[in-house]
Each structure stands twice: as C-alpha cells, then as structure tokens.
Amino acid sequence: MQRGWFARRSRIEGLALDEMNDAWVKCNGCQQILFARDFERNLKVCPRCGHHHRLSARERIELLADPDTFVERDAEVVSADPLGFPEYADKLSKGRANSGLPEAMVSGTCTLSGIPIVLAVADFAFMGGSMGSAVGEKVARAMEYALEQRLPIVICSCSGGARMQEGLLSLMQMAKTCAVAAKLHEAGVPYISVLTDPTMAGVLASYASVGDVVVAEPGALIGFAGQRVAQQAQVVKPPPNFQTAEFQLEHGMVDIVVPRKELKHTLHRILRFFTGG
Amino acid sequence: MQRGWFARRSRIEGLALDEMNDAWVKCNGCQQILFARDFERNLKVCPRCGHHHRLSARERIELLADPDTFVERDAEVVSADPLGFPEYADKLSKGRANSGLPEAMVSGTCTLSGIPIVLAVADFAFMGGSMGSAVGEKVARAMEYALEQRLPIVICSCSGGARMQEGLLSLMQMAKTCAVAAKLHEAGVPYISVLTDPTMAGVLASYASVGDVVVAEPGALIGFAGQRVAQQAQVVKPPPNFQTAEFQLEHGMVDIVVPRKELKHTLHRILRFFTGG
Amino acid sequence: MRTILDFEKPIAELDANIEALKRITAEQGIDKSDEIAALERDRERLLREIFRNLTPWDRTLLARHPQRPYTLDYIRAIFDDFIELHGDRQFGDDGAIVGGMAWLNEKPVVVIGQQKGRDLKERQRRNFGMAKPEGYRKALRLMHLAEKFGRPVITFVDTPAADPGVESESRGISEAIARNLREMIMLRVPIVSVVIGEGGSGGALGIAVADRVLMQEHAIYSVIPPEGCAAILWRDPKRAPEAAEALKLTAHDALRFGVVDEVLEEPLGGAHRDPLAAAQTVKEALLRHLPPLQKLSVSKLRESRYERYRNLGMWQIATE
C-alpha cells in the first residue's frame, strides 16, 4: 500500500473523494490514501482514523433497507423555480447530474431487519441536500404516509439547510415539515431522526430536531449557523468539537452517536422498542 | 433621628427586629435605625435601602386581602410528632408561641381587589415556615378548595424547606403538594406563587416553583441548597446576588420581582388576566 | 442620533425647512403658514414619488431603520396594561424576546415579540434582537400559558436572525426553534403574527407560525439576509441590493406566495415617520382578524392552521 501511495501521490493530491474513480481513495479525515475496495467494504468509513465519509442516498438506503425491499414513493415531486432565481435552473440540472437523482431527497418504504418502515434519505450531491419546496413536500408526504399506515419513519438528514433559491418558500418548509411532525407526534407514530454529515441550519432547526430519538453519525457536522457566520459571531471561543455529533451529544441534543457499521442494528433495536412487546 | 440613633444605639445593637417593641427599629439591610411608625407604614420596607423585612402571615394577609374578607380554613390541621423526634414537641410549642399561630401556614379565602381567591400564607416565625405533614395538608386542602370552587389560588411561601423533624413524611409533602398542583394544572385553575424571604429547598423544589406565574419580593432569599451546603459545594464562585429574587429572575425561574407596595396591585392585574375578558 | 437613509435625504431637507418655518412662526410670531403648507405639499408629493418606486433593498433598509418602531413601541401603543413576564424556567431570561399578559381592548391576550435595542446599551442587552434558545423557550412557555387559559397569542416579528453564537449552539438553538414550530402548529388558541421589521429566517419563523400572518408594507421576510445571499451567489456582499431583488423578500411577495395573509399599510414615508398611526393600523388589523379566529372550534382552528402550512411551497410533478 505504501508503494501505491508514493507512486500515485502526485496525481491524487487535492482530489475530492467522489472525483476518484480508480483503486485508491484519499481519506478526508486523515488524508491517508486507502484501497478503494477496503474503503467501500468498510462502508466509506476510514479504517485508519474512523472518519465517516458521506454516503449517497442510494448507498444509505442500501445500508439500511433489507435487500430488495425499498419501494420509492413520490419520485415525481421535483423542484420548480418559483422565484426565477439567478442560476437556479442550472443548479438544478447540475444537482440532477451530480446525484443521478431527480431531487435532493429520496423517500419510500422498506423493511429494516424485518420491521416495515418509511425511510427518507437526503443526498448531499443534489445542491448540498438543501430543502426547497420539493424536499419539504417529500418529507411531508413521507410523514403523512407513515401516519396513514402507522409505520415508524426514519429520516436521514444530510443538508446545508434551507434552499436559498426558493426564498421564503424554502423557509416555510421548516414549518411545513414540523407541522406534519406535529401530527406524527400527536398520533404517537415513532419518528427516528438520523443526523449525518452535514445537518445544518433550516433542516436542523426543523424536522431533523424533533425526532422521538435523534441518532447521529460520528464526527458529523451538526449545527445551526454556517461556520462563517458562527465564527464571526463568536464572543466565546468555540470548543474543538464545535458543531459535531459529539458536541451535540454532550449538549443534550442527540440521543446517541452510532458508528456506521452499527447503525442498522441500532436502528433495529430502537425500532423494536416502539413496535415490539 | 440621628439623635435618637446615638442615644439608643447601645441598647438596640444586636437586637433582632421582631424583638423591638418601642418606637425605633433597626433595618436588617442597611443597619440604620428607623422610626417604627414610618417603617410599619412603609409595609416593613426600609425607606432608606428598600430592604423588604419579613411579614408575618397575618400581616401579609392584611396586605393582600380586602378588609374583612379573609375567612380562614383548616385552622384545625396541626402537626403531630410521628417520629417522636428529639425536641420536636418543644419546637412546636415555641413555634406556636412565636407566631401566635397553630401551624406555619395560614390558609383561607378572601377577595383581592374584589376578585375572590384562595390565599395561603406561610409564617416564618413558626419553625422557619418549614413544611411538615400539617403544612403540606393545608397547602393540599387549599388547592383542592380552589379546584372545587374554581377559584384562583395565591400561595405566599416563606420557608426554610421541608421540616426535618418529620423525616420522610415531610419529604413526601413535596410530592403531595405537587400532586394537587398537577390537578390544578390539568383543570386550568390559575395558581400564582409568591416567593418571599426566604423560600428554600423542599418548598422551592415543590409547589412554590410550579405556579402559572411566579412572583418574588425584591431581595428575597430564594434557592435550593442551604447557604452552608451551597458554599461547600462551590466550584464556581457564586455571584454577589446568588440565591436572591433577582438572581432567580435573571436565570428565568421567576416571572416578575415586585416591590411590596405594588404587590397587591400587580397580583390584581395578573388575576384579571385569568379571570377577566 | 437620527438615521437618515440616502433616499430619505430630500425629505429630511424638507422636514428641516418646515421645522424652521414653524419655529419662526412660534418664536417670532410671523405667519408662515402659506409657505409651510406649500412645503408640506411638496413633501407629500416627494414622499409619494419616492415610496412608489422603492426597491426591495430600499425596503430592507426601511425594515432595519433604527428609528422604526419596535415590539415594545407597538405593545405600548396597542395594548392596555402589559405585564411583562420573564424567563424560560430553565436557564435564563432573554432580552431579545419580550412577552407577557396584556389587554387588547376588552380581551386578555398573550403578547410576544422580538425586541431590538434603541441605544447601544439596550442593543447589547437585547443582542440586536437575535434571540437565544432561552428566548424561544420563554416564548413557548408563554404560549402554553395562553393555551392553558384560552387566551389568544399575538407575536411581533423583528429579528435579523436567531443568535448564531457558540452559547446558543450549545443550548440548542435549532432544537428550540424546531420545537416552537412543532408546538405552535398545534396550539389550541388563535395566533396572529405581525412582521413589523426584519423577518430574519428561522429566527423569525420560530415565533411566527400563526393562523394569520400580517406584514407591514416595508417589512421584509427572507430565508437569508441579502448580504449573505450575495456573498454566496457572487462572493460579494456589496451586491446585496441585487440579492434583495432576487430573494423576493417584500411584503407583497410574501402575500403572493401565501406566506402572509395581509399587508398592512404604513404611514407615508414609513412607520418611523408616524409610529402611532402605524400602531393604529396594526391594532385595527388585530381587532379584525382575532374575533373570527376566536369563534372557531379548537379542532377547526388547528386544522386550518395545519392546512395553511401544509400547503406552502411551489414544486412540480416531473413528467417522463
């Protein structure tokens, strides 16, 4: 491995993970070069430093859903450009190309270790997983379906926040998703919120924070203010783990931080509490 | 007044306020000597430094109840000595003698600026206003009467906490009073908690903290741990106003700090919010 | 010191001239009423002209105008006997959100609002109207008090944003806002929100989920400040005026998107030129919107509030 590392260093240096198509990848945590196959087998967790790299929505669904059980819903709900916002149409095209998805959120039903659930997963490659009207609508519909079928719902967030390009309408998705979450809450339908890297701003300050159980992946960036804004506003010096999953755990906002390889099993154990007995 | 102060200083020095029966009293706040008549007229608030001296239960009832409207209830509920606790019987006798009351709490009905209410007031002169079974029972009954009649209830606390001499039974009065408070809460019967100097420990950690509105008198000692325990436990240095009404206001535990001369009017305004419109 | 926006300068000149003439009349007994009347007509004409052509950025500046009436100004002008209540019963009392019991004519209500500061000291104490978690939690506590006693809730929205600092992050600013969104949707009493200045993103929304959202003519409501948007879009915060245009952050935009139910007219030249008249308009709107809401059953009320938010957004169905 060392040999490969030396041989390929110059070519690899500075390349983001997802741009690398060959046998080697560079860890975003420790900057070490890893065998792509080991890395993939390890669920994109660095075997050296434990850094959890982002998963696409499809990868996460594969991680959590029992094989061949995921049935997508609401795939036809996609973004419009209600404000005629500069460059938005382009960004949407790029988002579709980058992610291979029609929208930044994939939702549907599946079983998780045999337990039927509704599962919704955000994809960072589509405009940073940002929440516009379509994402809000898909979250709302997924929750409504969970409510109607009385199925537990698991939502994996991965988002920079509300989607600026839809202005106030994106902001209102915070209220909309929390409105349906309120119905779930009143009806006693279990809702597990999984926070992955990153879960920020308007997503964290809405549906992602009101789960019955809030699970996070190690090292995930989780916070309200963008790093720039947060740093400008600092009177108090931020601690080294500021806005990480571990920081949020310490401050009482997250129930449990779960390494990716235990995520499915842990979700199963939590789901059993709600559905079993 | 200076003359009087010099003339009488030697005799007055070190006397507690309530032991002074003549024309002069010494302020516990600024240590100045005051005309007793001015002092009484000013509702036992020092006209110089604003220190609020303790009122007896009768005095506070006179302050709050419209003239001749207070009708006492449950005066027959008094302490037993369930543990056969050392010196308790003596302390009860002294408490009765000191306060002129059968128990550390006086409760009944009255009107406050015309609004019918249930009013319960603790008296510090009876064993430091401490809560044993009888006090707990009187609080519970006052609340039950408020519930039954759907009358707002105002409870003025003034207590060092649970009464040690009844052991676990005193501790259980915390749960008992909060149990009835829970019924008031579910029934939507307004409960205003008035914290006067001092409101501590088992009283603050039970019924006194669960009012719909929590009012405090300026400078009142309000806290959980006795000063000795709190000081021993300190890693963080307490601020100068530690465990005062103002400290509790600043930390979000008290709705409003009201000078005594405005107390009745403020309670009336708050009561109107509940009963009016 | 009074702030005068660039586009207010010609008006300020006329203001000064009119003032001067009035002073002459008062001090020297010389009748200047004809001249004054003429200048006043000029001023009115000028105001109408300037305010007919306001850009979204002009409105942003008006919404942030340091002389603009703030929540406590409206509370004083609109309600009788405001009793401010403090604290979240958990951690502290946030000066950036005020709230308490008040009377709207003959009816007891709970009033809550974001409060900026007038002078430097008050600004700091109120953190420039940027609420911390304890502010949102105080607001929620007061809403639950209102709910318990069947009193309607009125909120005034005026914040650049929720506080983005380390301490707010540590105490769960996201959780506090999210919880308010979830709880306000289900509150069993009517809620009317009035956006009176800056409707700054989630920080504003955290007290603005309501049965009726009213918005003053020159207030703004936006997912991101124009400066921040320009910085992201063009790496140049100075292009904020363009971003303000793109963001569609004006009251009439919000009305068009269904986010707002009514735009409240302001006195000519903006609320700060006649705060009492502005307050009167708000009061009349409250008195118009509250009674029909109070007549609804709790379930009807909650269901229509739910539908209001459930239906917000514009998306499309992919065909293919």
Place this chain on the structure above:
Amino acid sequence: MRTILDFEKPIAELDANIEALKRITAEQGIDKSDEIAALERDRERLLREIFRNLTPWDRTLLARHPQRPYTLDYIRAIFDDFIELHGDRQFGDDGAIVGGMAWLNEKPVVVIGQQKGRDLKERQRRNFGMAKPEGYRKALRLMHLAEKFGRPVITFVDTPAADPGVESESRGISEAIARNLREMIMLRVPIVSVVIGEGGSGGALGIAVADRVLMQEHAIYSVIPPEGCAAILWRDPKRAPEAAEALKLTAHDALRFGVVDEVLEEPLGGAHRDPLAAAQTVKEALLRHLPPLQKLSVSKLRESRYERYRNLGMWQIATE
C-alpha cells in the same frame, strides 16, 4: 480497593481465611473442604448475628457502600438490550442520571436511574450521583417518551442529594425537581421506583414518584443526611448515628409510613456480597408489580397514584 466497613471486619477476616483455604485446595491439591465448610458456617452465623442487629447508621453506611451495586449494575443484570439515550434536549447530558430503552423479559420499558461512579474518575464524571437540572430534565424527557409509546417506567434511586452547586442553582434545580414531581403524578403509564442505595431527599424524590415504591433492605431514604441533621440539631456532625436513629430512614420505617410498598430482601451481608442475587430479587419484584399496573386503565392508574401521594403524612386535628 475494596472498602470494608467496621462491622464487616470480622466477616472480612473469615472471607480471607476461606479464600486462603480454597487457594490451598486449588494450588496444592490438599482437601480443605471440611475446614472450609466449617468456616463458611461460622461466617453465615456471624453474618446473621451482625445483620440482625444493624443500626440505622450501619444501614446508612451499607447504603453508601462503595461496593454496593449501582443503577447500571442492576440494569445490566435485570434487563435485555439496554439502549442508553442521552441528553435533555436543552442544555446537556447529565452523567449522574442514566436512562434509556430496555426489555424486561418480553416487555419494552424505559429505565432511568441515578448513577454513582465506581472509581475516582467516574465518580467525578457522574458527580457522585448528584444530578443537575439537566439530569432531572433528561429523566422527564424519557418519561414522556415512555408515556407517548405506552411503555412503563422503572426508576432506580441512589443519590446523596441533588447537586447543590451554583450552576445547578442557576439552571433551576428546584424547578427541575418540582416539575418532575408534578409531571410524574400525572404520567399515563405505570411507574415503579426502586430505592437501591441512598434515597437522598428531594434529589431522590425527583425521580421517585411512582405507583409502587420498592426499597432494598439496606437502602435508606431520608429528608436530610444524618450528618446534616446532627449538625443542625446538636451542632455536631459526628452525632450522625443518633440522627440516623431519629430520622427513621430505614426501609422498614419507610414501609411503616406508607412511603414504600415493599421492602426487598438483600443477600445476607448486603447487596454487594452478591449483586446478581440482589438483582434477581429486584427483577422478580418488578415482574410481580408491573403486570397488575399495566392492566389498569389510564385514569384508574393516575387516580391511584394521586391518592397514594395525596394521603401521605401524619398530622392531627386540634381540639379546642
């Protein structure tokens, strides 16, 4: 290092002798079984004698015994698949109170308990089992989770007191306890509390309002620590043993006062001599008490819990 209480010393000697003989048997193959059996009979007799005459102060020391099983020991021994959940969703995660989801045989439950530390580092992290406001608020959050999903709540009580420090005071330790008392009374699911060590005043009660309160034989439950009581009564904390007597803080006193519903027998010599047996007794008691509670209607359940607490106390009617 193992702590040996004064009255445990004769037993500890026998323990050591028995150990030594067993070692000889094992290492040298010499049969010492007769001697061992004799010593074991001696030990049992001695234990019975010592434990028949325990004073309240002895029990206080046993309740605080550093080898006594703590909440997490019981959780591990009694429940299947404990998933610890963290945080109060407001401020922090208090190590002095642990809680989460677990299975009691075939039934999902929520378990909450005060947790002391075993070694110095853990003791500090868990603040010696003295919970802060965020601990009581985490507990309440988990109780509401249990309520929402119809899962019974089991709490383990073991604390010298609630944390008395400046920070806890600042964040409303009194409010946190008081709120728990009020909310626990009305919780719509069964609650069973087990006092497993020190039932220290309001700090204990803050998670101990329950349909059934069980108490281990050598646990204590008191309004004030004996040392504090002696300091107040006689200005001499050293007279704590007398105070322990006066305070009636033993399990059987608590049973007599109606504060506790059942005293759980401990293994001879105290729970720390056989933690698994102690846990087995607790488990059996839980399995005995929970099912009838789960059969009650919510209103019946709440009403009997209410009555249980409403009727606590002993006072008299003045005649005159």
